[in-house]
Amino acid sequence: MRTYQHNLFRSLLVGVGFTLVSTFSYAQSGWTKEKGEGFYQLSFNRFSSSDYYTLEGELLNTNAFTQNSLVFYGEYGVTDRFTLIANLPLQVWNGFSTTETVNGLGDLRLEFKHAILKKYLPLAISVAPEIPIGRANNFAQSTQNDFESINLPSGDGEFNVWTTLSTSFALPNAPLYGSIFGSYNYRTQYEDISFSDQIALGVELGYQIAGKVWVNGRLQGLSSVDDVRVVTDFVRGDGTEFTSYSFGASVPVYKNFHLSFNYRNYADFLFSRKNLYSAGTFSLGVFYQSKRKTNE
Template sequence: MKKVTLLLFLLTSLSIFSQGPWTQKKGKFYTQISFTTIPSYNELFGNPDYEIPGKITDNTIQLYSEYGITDNTTLIVNVPYKIIKHKGLVNPCLIGPCPEHSNKENNLGNIEIGIKHNYYKKDWLLSAQFSVEANTGSFDKNSGIRTGYNAYTFTPLFLAGKSFKKSYLQTFIGTKIRTNNYSSNFKVGGEYGGKVSKNIWLIGFLDIEKSFKNGDVVLPYSNLDTGLYVNNQEYGVVGIKAIGEFSNNFGITASLPAAFFGNNVAKQVALSVGLYKKF
């Protein structure tokens, strides 16, 4: 497999705007529902890259919403629902051909709630965001399928952005601090986008997460075999996002990231699309 491989990290597919400095007007809603699929993979990034027993298909249905508490302060809620399937050969298998077994887990991932506050708006917008991911995922010990981190995650971010006539630029930097002896991560990235026609935006982005490797959580062997929400997950991706506007308050989103490094995350092509509505 090529070193630069299409990748969708297991926790991505948030709203296009989720890490931007812009806030919703008081009383206004932005809501997006998205579907992400990482089909039938058994190879993970590592040093070196490695294979896991069997093949995993990881689907996520995700509801993301923003609500303007004031013109400068926005409430953020993100609810992922995971649909994960693990298929492999029956082990031990004494007489061939060996039959396949299949395990499934449909459950919530880590629900996230946060606050974004804009504290400066002149040429550049400067904002701060703080969110908490709850320990709402599930784990099946027999199959090793985990739908979220067995931890709370606290994410402070500093956000900056600037609008131009038909384009914009934004960037963010922060950390993800996890409990239960998971390692924490450093997070940085940004994007530049512009209108290519009356109703279509194209956006280039960079998103990097690096583990501090400061955690020593002990996970069951079955969980390590699947590689789902294990310790020291990290990645670096560049890619393209697109927004198609059906009207001023309704449209479709899609993204296609490409990885230039990773650790303990899926090495596979991913598909992600979403619908958004503004109220």
Template structure:
């Protein structure tokens, strides 16, 4: 049996933003979350890659949505990254700074039982890189992500799926994205959702990254994975709640093999 490990890339903003539901005009949704992946020293690859040092990648993330009209929603994601390289010789080295800031818009084209929604995200090249440690807080590129999303809600459960691409500049490869999610309201205050999520590199970029960066596995080229996981959403009241996300990977390429967990609190206005 293949070893199963939890994958940071499955959590946080991606799972929120890839939803076909839009906000009503003037309504908003705000979430603050924390995701941690600590002390990994192996990467998924065709042959498992061992790193020379242990790396930690923690993220505090602010995500927001605002209903511009009843069919169009604006969104923003502000990640603050806290990355650490733990070496036996020089101890811990840190790079704490912004990741790739993302803005986006999604528009609902049809709401006849099934919701059909289009979305476009733009990810700015706002990350930083420390050459001496190889710690990178985001891709050294701009990214453009068009998505098609479909979903439907029922009395106590919902289903949704998405497909699209990450198109990156600066000689990074682009990615194909595909995923789906099913959620069920087990209690009046608790939703449990299971998801499948996959990213496949198109291998069309030839950026030459420093060896120090390759030795951390942070935002390197041709990353991909096929994963699964669970989300738990607790509704404290109609406007306030909290969530936890856990995920696992069947396989991957150039991404960390290490346990991770994401916690978040949200408020609707």
């Protein structure tokens, strides 16, 4: 059963995407890595939209905003119950159709995950500080008026901490798993701007086809704790709310290397869209899994 659950867990990280307005959208599960095991992924993500939802939920059509990102994601089992996780956008490219494209390093997220229960019902808690090492101010010049520019940061400039409780299950006689999680994001401030805390929740189901290809689907939601009335900017995500759904797949290509594909979009099932550009995000990645070496 242990080996089976490990195989299931490989699919949990398919298509990890990145946008500044939805940085909570990582795979969450009740499993931790075994000691010495690792998972390392490099992914490219593309997003473009001209549909902007205001803080009041009103849909506006604007010049198209595009974000591309190259993201590293890694997990390592320090012990059988403790996993260290890192997520770092190596480069984030932001721009409107009427501006130049600016780029920079994103914020580093470090996650410390501990298994509360492991054998019968996997249950884990994690604490994940996001360290503001990205460019909090990154101005894109207008291509139409030389005197106009807009700030499109690659990092939000504030220190915040996600705390997540997650649980999972795996059927003993079928290649099917499920996970559910709840998170609280304690946000601080950038310069003189304070941000509202956030609450996130999500559910995921995955299934293996023909003993090789894993497919999964996720439904996630994000809501602000406070009633945000004044827009700072959409990129930093203050007052942002939404429901997202995604579909992913992973395919083995060579030994422990796999290709991953993911599509993610927004809806209003759990929380209506606010302070958000809404469209699909396409992700393509490659990941490597290292197994624990044993002398048995």
